[in-house]
Amino acid sequence: MMKEPEPSESVNSVLALALASLCGSGIAGVWAVCMVTWTLPETDGAHGQAPFASPAVYPVLGVFVFGAWILTLAASSLCLRRADLGVSSRSSSPLPWSRSRRRLRSGVV
DSSP states (O other): OOOOOOHHHHHHHHHHHHHHHHHHHHHHHHHHHHHHHHTOOTTSTTTTSOTTOSTTHHHHHHHHHHHHHHHHHHHHHHHTTTOOOOOOSSSSOOOTTHHHHHHHHHTOO
């Protein structure tokens, strides 16, 4: 029988998941803009220009990053809804594997 997490633990888990998915979406968005710019053929008018020189890049990038963030947050929340992420105010380390290793070392599973 699984113990229900306390509300503060659930909020901490969701906030950590939201922050991680937002950072990942932002990095992926910047990487995508750079890759599109770096792989342009020499015959393209934008070849050799800075990736973020155009003022139209930021709004388009923002829309795609926000959309990717919503999708990854929903997918990761759905996949990890029953996972014990180990985020607790009582634990000394918020790392997901810290509590499970302590249990394994002590022989309690």
